[in-house]
Amino acid sequence: MNTANKKIGFIGLGLMGRPMSQRLLNAGFELHVWNRTAEKANTLIETGAQFSESPAKLVANSEIICLCVTATQSVDDLLHSENGLLAALEPGQLVIDFSSIAPKETRLFAEQVRAKGADWVDAPVSGGVGGAEQGQLAIMCGGRPESVERAQAVFAPLARQVTHLGEAGSGQVAKIGNQMLVGCNALVIAEMLALAEANGLDTEQLPAAFCGGFADSLPLQILAPRMATRDYANPKWTVKTLLKDLQLAADLASEQNQATPMSQLGAQLMRMQAAAGKLDEDPATLVDLYRQQEKTQ
16 A cells, blocks of 8 residues: 555554654654644654644544544544534544543444544554554554554554454554553562662662573563662653553453452552642652552651
8 A cells, every 4th residue: 555645643652652743743644633732743844743733623634533642431422522523524534533432432432423425433542652662562443344454554664463353443452452551560579669668678670580481471570670760750650540541441440340359459549649649740650559668657
């Protein structure tokens, strides 16, 4: 496919959206962008992207519209607000939602988009900012097979792995599962490191000690060094994001009468971080929940 003739719109230029947009631009797509804080688009505009005055104007300039925003309500607002997406959509257009949001609402959004003759693919991602920058994301998809196939050209510069898991909403269910594992893992890493520290270990060596063993993981290799050195500067993700996703897990479990005690405990511990004013900080700060000196001060 000749990407130079494909017009892509991208809404949401945060930690993930900006590097994803840059990769699409570098791949040769004609890229139209919109963000509530317009200044976040400056570096993309300097390298060839075009800024749209509103989400509706972006839709008018795009064949495929990509979203990467923070929460279910944010997607709802983009679809239904004045100058929003839904009123502007035309038959044949495709919306790809890279956000991590609620499956139930995702299915509703897909129905509303399809009623306009367009289509919807939910495609939440995993891999963090580094994965976005390097085009090494894992993408979990929900949607009609033909629309997921159409989206593959957009996914190609972004992902090392794309998995189609079923109808609309399926990608969001998978991402919730992903975040249950990540969130609980982050808390166990914090608990383990604080215990090792209390017993006099040089905790900076633990990531290397565990590397390649059954306890190894990407969260371990990312979080443990920052926990050991108390390096919380320039976070690439936040406690708030993990808490939001664990709350989505609790909501989904409630809808299905499923028990998720580990994830709900994880959410409670993260709310303790929120109460300490650390909601917008790096998940590496979770280790401070367990450090003895912090507890006794």
